[in-house]
Amino acid sequence: MRLSKTTEIMVGIFVLLGFIAAFLLALNVTNLGNLSSKQSYDVKVYFDNIGDLRTRAKISMSGVKIGRVSRIAYNQERGQAEVTMTLDSQYKLSIDTQASIYTAGLLGEQYISLEPGAEDEVLKSGDVITLTQSAMVLEEIIGKVMVNLTSK
Amino acid sequence: MILESVRNIGHKTLSIFQRVGQASIFLLHILGGIKSLLLRPSLIVQQVYSAGVLSLLIILFSGLFVGMVLSLLGYVTLVEFGVEGSLGVLVSLSMIRELGPVLAALLFSGRAGSALTAEIGLMKATEQLASMEMMAVDPVKRIVTPRFIAGVFSLPVLTAIFMAVGIYSSFLVGSIWLGVDEGSFWSQMQANVDFQHDLINGFIKSFVFGVVVMWIAVFEGYHAIPTSAGVSEATTRSVVYSALAILGLDFILTSIMFGL
Numbered sequence: 001m002r003l004s005k006t007t008e009i010m011v012g013i014f015v016l017l018g019f020i021a022a023f024l025l026a027l028n029v030t031n032l033g034n035l036s037s038k039q040s041y042d043v044k045v046y047f048d049n050i051g052d053l054r055t056r057a058k059i060s061m062s063g064v065k066i067g068r069v070s071r072i073a074y075n076q077e078r079g080q081a082e083v084t085m086t087l088d089s090q091y092k093l094s095i096d097t098q099a100s101i102y103t104a105g106l107l108g109e110q111y112i113s114l115e116p117g118a119e120d121e122v123l124k125s126g127d128v129i130t131l132t133q134s135a136m137v138l139e140e141i142i143g144k145v146m147v148n149l150t151s152k
Numbered sequence: 153m154i155l156e157s158v159r160n161i162g163h164k165t166l167s168i169f170q171r172v173g174q175a176s177i178f179l180l181h182i183l184g185g186i187k188s189l190l191l192r193p194s195l196i197v198q199q200v201y202s203a204g205v206l207s208l209l210i211i212l213f214s215g216l217f218v219g220m221v222l223s224l225l226g227y228v229t230l231v232e233f234g235v236e237g238s239l240g241v242l243v244s245l246s247m248i249r250e251l252g253p254v255l256a257a258l259l260f261s262g263r264a265g266s267a268l269t270a271e272i273g274l275m276k277a278t279e280q281l282a283s284m285e286m287m288a289v290d291p292v293k294r295i296v297t298p299r300f301i302a303g304v305f306s307l308p309v310l311t312a313i314f315m316a317v318g319i320y321s322s323f324l325v326g327s328i329w330l331g332v333d334e335g336s337f338w339s340q341m342q343a344n345v346d347f348q349h350d351l352i353n354g355f356i357k358s359f360v361f362g363v364v365v366m367w368i369a370v371f372e373g374y375h376a377i378p379t380s381a382g383v384s385e386a387t388t389r390s391v392v393y394s395a396l397a398i399l400g401l402d403f404i405l406t407s408i409m410f411g412l
Contacts, residue, residue, distance in 0.1 A: 003194050007201045014205045018309030021316035022355075028338070029244050029319060030347040058343075 039089035041125035042070065045099045046080040051110055051135025053101055058111040059085050066091045069112065085112065092122040100133035110135060175371050178292075182370065185290070185297030195298040196305075203264040203299070204306030210263055211256060211310045212317055218251060219243065219318030223325040227332065236326075237336035241344045243322040248345065248354045249410060252315040254402050257361035260307050261394035265369035268299055269390040272373030273383035281374075296374060300366045307362030308355055315354070353409045360401060365394045 050072065059067040067087035075082040087093070096117030103110050123129070189195065222243050230236045272295065275281050281291040326332045345351070369390045376386035 003198055007198060010205045011197050011200050014200065014208060014306075015309065017208075018312050021312040024316050025248070025312065025319070025351060026347060029248070029341055030345045030351050031342055 040067065040086045041089055043085050043087060043093075043123050043125070043127055043129060045083050045085060045112070045129040045132055046075065046078055047083060047099075047101065047132050047134045048080055049134040049137060050081045050083060051101055051103075051137055053083065053110045053112070053135065057109060058104075059087065059114065060111060061091065061093075061114045061116065066114075083112070093117075094119040095121045095123055095127070096131060097123065097129055098131040098133070099129050101135035103136070174375065175367070178371050178374065179367055181292050182297050182300050182367075185293035186301065188293055189297050189301065195294075196302050199299045199302030200306055203260075203268070203303045204309060207260055207263045207306070207310055208313070210259055211314050214255060214259055215314040215317035216321045218255060219247065219321035220325045222246065222251070222318070223322035223330075226322075227326055227330050236330075236332050238340055239326045239332050240323070240337040240341035243326070244319050244341045244345050245350065247315050247318045247322075248350050250402070250406070252311050252318065253354055253357040253361060254398060256311040256314040256358065257307060257365055257398045258395055260303075260310060260362075261365045261369070261398070262391055264303060264306070265365050265394050266387050266391050268303070268366070268369040269373040269376070269387045270383060272296065272299075272370060273376035273378075273386050276374065276376060277378040277380070277383055279378075292374070296370045300370055303366035303369070304359070304362040307365065308358045311355070311358040349409075357402065357405050357409075360405065361398050364397045364401060368393050368397065 053069065053072065055069050055072055057069045058065050059069065067085055069083055070086040071082075071084035073082045073084075074080075093114065094117040096119045098115040098117065100113050100115070101110055102113050117131075223239060226239050226242045227236055230239055230242070272281075275291075275295065281295070284291040284294060323337060327334050327337050372386040372390040372393070376382050
């Protein structure tokens with residue numbers, strides 16, 4: 001069967017449009033665009049309580065996003081939560097960096113905020129951040145306030 | 153009287169089983185034609201034109217307006233809580249997970265599936281299929297398989313176009329007309345839409361819908377009663393069954409993919 005040239009051209013345009021659409025979706029809409037190509041390294045951090053922290057949560061330094069939480073597990077030996085952070089290689093952090101869990105806004109997601117340290121030595125892949133501050137859990141705060149109020 | 157109605161129920165049930173069996177065997181027959189089809193790809197190109205390219209207009213316009221409406225309604229609700237920056241997430245997730253695959257499949261079954269049923273049904277009514285058999289040409293391989301494969305290929309392509317047009321039109325309404333910050337619109341979207349979990353699953357849905365819509369359309373056409381009333385009935389059934397199958401399967405697929 002011979003196809004007319006217009007049919008072939010139209011089908012070609014159709015298929016190309018589909019590919020362009022899928023490409024735009026993958027790069028502009030999903031996380032594919034900002035994950036690939038960048039070099040990264042993993043740093044571990046231990047918290048007593050991580051609250052509602054989830055994997056893929058933001059890690060920020062002075063409010064700038066520099067990485068993501070890639071794994072959360074419970075470490076039995078230490079009796080603490082072990083959080084693995086994947087950080088962008090272009091950011092070098094000193095070994096006395098402090099990590100805290102904050103909440104974005106009143107009802108927002110929880111994220112890890114890093115405070116820069118003063119040491120010259122920098123963290124390498126697989127290192128552990130020791131200075132940490134756990135998540136604020138609303139029930140604990142209420143509990144403390146109640147104790148304070150009743151003890152007066 | 154009672155005996156009669158019991159017999160009727162039994163007859164109905166058995167005929168349902170028979171139809172399911174026929175449809176399954178028919179699907180195997182269609183898939184069996186793929187190998188010989190590879191030697192004549194021009195048959196598929198012709199059918200991609202009539203199933204895919206001709207459906208492009210309705211898909212483009214529906215995507216445009218669905219995206220705009222979603223953006224408008226989402227904005228009105230989100231702005232009350234001061235989180236209109238999440239508009240991009242709302243629109244893109246609902247577009248990619250649900251509305252894209254489902255609406256594109258429903259439109260496709262109405263635009264391409266019904267036409268296919270009527271075409272094959274009319275071929276049967278005018279005995280074109282029977283005359284092919286007389287010439288030792290298998291009408292399933294020659295007529296049905298290319299249409300089936302072309303449809304299964306076209307629907308995911310149309311769905312991708314539908315999703316992209318919907319998301320960009322929602323950007324037009326939300327960000328350019330209503331003034332949601334452009335940066336938070338895109339960055340929150342990229343932060344919350346996962347390539348594998350959302351986009352790939354959306355396309356898997358769309359592929360499954362494509363198979364189901366095409367299967368129902370060609371089966372109803374091929375087994376239509378060869379009269380004008382029979383063909384019209386088959387066309388109606390094709391659209392109704394496709395819509396029900398799409399929505400039912402969507403619930404099952406969603407609960408597997410996105411349910412906890």
